[in-house]
Amino acid sequence: MPEFVSLDALVRKTAAEAPQRSAVIDGDRNTDYARFDDLIDRVAAALQADGLLPRDVIAICALSSLEYVVTFLGALRAGVAVAPLAPSSTPQDFAAMLKDSGAKVLFMDATTAAAMGDAAQAPFKVSFDDSGWGRPFTAWCAAPGTKPKPISIDPQWIFNIIYSSGTTGTPKGIVHTHELRWRQYGQLDPLGFGPDAVTLLSTPLYSNTTLVCFNPTLAGGGGLVLMKKFDARGFLELSETHRVSFTMLVPVQYRRIMALPDFDRFDLSSYKMKFCTSAPFAAELKADILKRWPGGLTEYYGMTEGGGSCALLAHEHPDKLGTVGQPMPGHEVRLIDEEGRQVPVGQIGEIIGRSPVMMQGYLNQPGKTAETFWHDADGNRFVRTGDIGRFDADGFLTLMDRKKDMIISGGFNIYPSDIESVLTTHPDVVEAAVVGFPSEDWGETPVAFVVLRPDAAIDAVALKAWTNAQVGKTQRLNDLVAVETLPRSAIGKVLKRELRDLRQAAQ
Template sequence: MSLQDLLAQDFGTLPDVIREQAKERAGHPALVQTGRQLSYAELDPLMDRIAAALQRDGVRNGDVAAVCATTSIEYGAVYLGTLRAGAAVAPLAPSSTPESLAMMLTDCGAKVFFLDEGVAKLLEPVADKITVKRVALDGSSAGQPFAEWLAPEGAKPEPVEIQPDQGFNIIYSSGTTGAPKGIIQPHRMRWSQIRRGHYNAESVTMISTPLYSNTTLVSFLPTVAQGGTAVLMPKFDADEFLKLSEKHRATHAMLVPVQYRRLMAHPDFDKYDLSSYRLKFATSAPFSAKLKAEVLRRWPGGLIEFYGMTEGGGSCMLAAHEFPNKLHTVGRPLPGHDIRLIGEDGKEVPQGEIGEVVGRSPAMMVGYHNQPEKTKETEWFSPEGLRYIRTGDVGRFDEDGFLTLMDRKKDMIISGGFNIYPSDLEAELAQHPAVLESAVVGVASERWGETPVAFVALKPGQEVAAKDLLEWVNGRLGKTQRLADLKIVESLPRSHIGKVMKRELRDEYQAKAGAQ
């Protein structure tokens, strides 16, 4: 079967696609890292050796292998080779606590654990809890060196038959709202993402977010599936990103909003030749209309924002370069994606009203690993009996079908019986010339139940007193929206993909208030 016929199928597997890429684009670079590269003709047999070694170590079709390390060529190859063995990948975040990592390794039931020296040091306090076989991707003493662990050159794995609903990967939630949950994404879900059509064989994609993040994978996987080149950055650095983009004539990039902000603020941004870019993508965190407009103005190529969840369900897409008057929205549902808004009673709300976003599409998780009750909590069934995924986000559709997000449902503040959306207050604070960014959270109040408090980071070189900024913004807000307090902070705490950790801000504020 030809590569194009394979990609045209309703279902196929990524390892099979890469096998065909190795035949048709043998010498084309698949994975590039500073000073190194791996062609498709080299990647395919390496995947075979990885899969054969996993099977030799007792990994069977449907089992799990975990990986926790800095992004590298070896990491990318292990991800793909594990799939060829029929196993699911559990990519774990090195930014997790040692206790969380030990818990996730136990929960996913990994048969082999790929790591590097930095992660091994992190895990020293819980080393006695981790008995799974270790393989050191960096060749360090963190485990059996990768080169020694590999099956011999020319080794072939036993063929496996992969089912559409079989686990492709288990991605653990960040745990910002409690213990991390393992999100089982099936091969069917990834296949639908691979075939979206934004990438082709000439794509050169900058991979500057971690490979354990779903944000990264929705860009990395289609790139290699289509026979393009993935340029891997172990760590994001604005200056290095721009240099590599120019050097490799990058065509695509997936970035989170905070990375766009840092790039736009780079003093030499406009000196780099970025004319090769065709599309840039954004997801994972709120992306202000002002910043989108700046990216469109200064960076060649289109800009697409995706809105969705790691759990899947419905996704929206905003082609910002096509709809410059809709930059305040996250776009319209993708083809084949059904997104609805529901009220507290679980019933759909009329068009134009605010409700919780629920979605259904071919890209949906199987469920949370070993947590059937948590899975049920995140499901909503339509009157027709169809399964949807609840997002926990609150939004509203406009008359053109574009979705505007208000806030996370859990972040909405109910003060004196009034609903307050933090995003409205943050948007007002953004109008002040000294404000770089802000986060508004609800804290407990005896009088109102909850009351809003703002945390503000200022632009470099700017100064304003907290009390003056509080007075300024409250003068612009409605009576029920006014802030009870405002704190100037050096920076806002963020997750590995740039989401502001509002729970940290809330807990720290309330702890200090309780101590007074």
């Protein structure tokens, strides 16, 4: 591993070597590396002027923008950690995360400030779009050419605090150090990030999903194209206009893009690699992307908490599209049973993993941190994923379900993904989610929520009967509910908690 270099230092290096190279494209603003680096300096200097010291924290809650990017990098240059918060949060969760982070400065735009209302409280407040909420960014920023006090970054300082999606409760602050991020971007990526990279980001900047491409692009001296709000056709238009070579998308975005009737008219020949993570990625969708979208396709499986991650280079293993690939180099992934014993190949177990890339812990939650780590007989520390999976004879991992989503009916383990896979083979089904509900007779029983095609020739009653004829006796659905859409987080995870609440409210 090369010697540690902070991300902002790599940006400064590119600014010195290629000052006119494009760094960030935000709408009609195309900012080169010289101005980009100057803006980062100005943010760092302004934070220092506000009295922030290394290891302090700022919070950002806003849509993607040039201001967001330079504030993130400027904080890092000042040795200050960043807590990027989701604009989709409830005001209650937002206030809890803001307090938990200990942020001394809060950056927002007019949209997010209005949505959070009185929950948006911090010692200092800065408005990215000069909307009148807090201090205007343009006035707060130090004057052009201002240099901050030089800071020597300790690799063990906090780089960011990423709050979990909150699909299972109040979000937890996942602490990543500079060293962890360096291990991800320090060697860049064997899949091609470098000075010619043009990366289109349409997932939000508060998500670890996005940072998986954001960090290596800037570390390698490439350029970012920002998309504030995703839409399929707009994504393809940006890809064609800017000759995009890399992107990170979640499965629901891929599905919407590939479903466009005129997808094939767009020139996507500039693509070198596309990435996917965060949610189940259907094999048939991967196959369609490989067939019609130039460049490679890599799926990552792992936790924001770190641990063991897998990668599927789908273009190299078209016979393994139903898996999430093999453990990445330097990553150990095991499957264990309820007693912590490693299960044999071909059997199902909980996925645990370890690697040099592991979170420091959950901020202010030592108990939750201890619950997430698991130690083997030799004292090696693993991250428990809460996912259930199975390795095949070639070492490829197939995901079954979240452990908490497994349904125990009449003493039998039922994996919702098995039923979901059957449902999505029906030509009238767009997508499906299966959730366990309490049952006096069986303990739990499966209920399906299904999005049907607009011209579907089948209704919910008939589809339930069709499904129950395809699955095993213990897997039969108690009910099937047709819905217009499945509730999802901003990075595409189905919010099964909301589906449970939806049905319970209707009963």
